[in-house]
Amino acid sequence: METPELFKDGKRLDGRALDELRPIRIIAGVLKEAEGSAFVEWGGNKVICGIYGPRECIPKHGASPYTALLKCRYTMSPFASLEEHGRTGPNRRSTEISKVIREAFGGVVMSGEFPKTQIDIYVDVLQAEGGTRIAAIAAATVALANAGIPMKDMISGVAVGKAGGQLVVDLGKAEDNYGESDMPIAFTHRDKEIVFLQMDGKLTPEELGNCIDSAMEASEKVYALQSEALRKSYEAEGGQELDI
């Protein structure tokens, strides 16, 4: 497969600098019936997240007398993109992403306070342009806080990697598909613990270190937007307007 040119005049395809994020918009509390919810628009990604629970655990035999079960369902809408991602329903990819999102939040959600129950995180991708799992994590964090589910810390992340021989932050679709390496990573805000890390492709140990550093910096910017979204949700009366 021929690799397209990923840089033009020292800038990336969409005109961004190497360490620049795509425009991000986060709105908290967009769903009426969910306990908590959030909508994230991250470049061309559109992700909506709803939190239900703590509620009765189904199936009952799966319930734990010590803690709430955290469950996550990530799905992509059939119209989310033009490619094979667009098949509806759970598939191999979405099952994996559901699992890693659940595990990212497993460490911060204080599920021990709600024994015998379950907490559901539903994330639906309405439109995809590379980096949906990170957008999903950003949405889920805001939605969990909006639901009043106790958390030790907020999580924010970003995808970093290597495209066209350069280390870049927040890979877009072309950079993700044709680049050398893509590494989505998420941190807790206060302690900067890595709660989520995946990698496609290859990076040298030095590159990996540099990537983690720049990801930490970029995820601070994401956190600022997440916290602003939560603050704003108390200013608007009659619920947040969702303008997709």
Next chain:
Amino acid sequence: MERMVLPGEEVWKREVQASGTYVRGGITYASVPGMMRDEKFIPLEMAYRPKVGDNVVGVVVDERHAGYMVDLNLPYNGVIPTRKVRIHLELGGMVYGKITFVDEVGNVDIGEVDKLPAGKLLSVPASKVPRIIGKKSSMLNQIREMSGCPVFVGNNGYVWIGPRGNMHLVAKTLRLIIERAHTSGLTDQVAKYLDENR
């Protein structure tokens, strides 16, 4: 002074046991979004956890030998044990009571049960209940007075509105309180609203 606190942010530099917070390494952090007002932490959103002594409003959903099962807006139904409470209830009837016992997995027993006549049942976020009641029930009494409705509020987030007076006004006022729960001077705002809309 007011400031908003998000999960993971520091609340106090010392160990304090307060709802919506946790302690690590001698420092108290918030676990839910909240507001700092006069060095007090007020949780703005919080999933409800039953406590002994909470007043609750519920709906009878089942009758068993051991007692009545009551829907309390919780993951699991509460129980009015026949052994302790001698009262006859109808399925679908509404009750007002006090939580007398909570076990380690959150099963709830209810005592001091009173029957409520048929009325309207509303569900509100449990974290907003303190504002709906107000200091020494000031807010609640104001709503009762202006609307002419009997109103009972449970800590579990169920609100019963009796079949008298302006029930619609109560529902609209509750919505207003929920939306503005984080603002100060709420009792006055609500007084004005009640006055304009009665």
